[in-house]
Amino acid sequence: MPVPVTEEEKKSPLYKYFEREMVAPDPERFIQGDKPMPTENALRPQDMNLLFEDGYLPGEFGYAQLADGTVTLANLTPMPGVTPEMFDWWFAWHGLEPLRYKIWDKYEHYSAITRNPEQARDTSLSMKERYWNTIHDVRESMTPGGEVQNIIINFRNPADIGFSKEKLRDFKGTIVCAGNEHAPMIMVHFVRPTADGCELRSRFWMGYCVKDGKPVKAIPDGVQIPAEAIKELFFHNIREFTNLAALLPEVYAEFKDKF
Secondary structure, X not given: OOOOOOHHHHOOOOHHHHHOOOOOOOHHHHHHOOOOOOHHHOOOHHHHHHHHOOOOOOOOOEEEEOOOOOEEEEEEXXXXXOOHHHHHHHHHHHHHOHHHHHOOOXXXXXEEEEOOHHHHOOOOOOHHHHHXXXXXXXXXXXXXXXXXEXXXXXXXXXXXXXXOHHHHHHOOOEEEEEOOOOOOEEEEEXXXXXXXXXXXXXXXXXXXXEEOOEEEEOOOOOXXXXXXXXXXXXXXXXXXXXXXXXXXXXXHHHHOOOO
């Protein structure tokens, strides 16, 4: 069943997007993602700047648990009709009311509320700056009807988690990322332009945190992240970004100036 909506939310011009059925991923992606990829294909967070290179890396889709217990999770999502500017806008915009998060994934997204609404609405800032160094309190499940989790996401300037400032200056895409010294997870959504829009190359490094601007292993030796939790996050990411790729151009066209 879809997540709950209020009577007030049903009156919103956004509600028509919630009423639509989500765009389903190609089932082949779930079959392919059912087993881990070879560990040698997993991009380590210390090598994140390889994402700037042309072409594709060996492990663009899949997950791997490494010998030290950490996990690399990678997802590749084509986003035709989407621009990097739209992607930045989405992350500045969607944390201002719960329905904005619900339309992204009507079966798993309950709410995502920024603790910094004034910053999100500050027209003197770029879209990137409106979400950099902000905190979102998120309520979501990893599976439809699954246990609702309370998650804190600390969005960061990519230069502050290990991306090269020099490469960022010339980069034509955008990077939405999160990580700090407290949470054992680094999240990266690396968006680069393509001939028909852009493509999203997501990376989650589980068992890592960010200290002094660099990724650092955050779990003790011998600790293993449960395989089921890894796969749930992976499949959740496939579902939500497949739908966002279809939804974003239309939502942006209607609401880009409505914060």
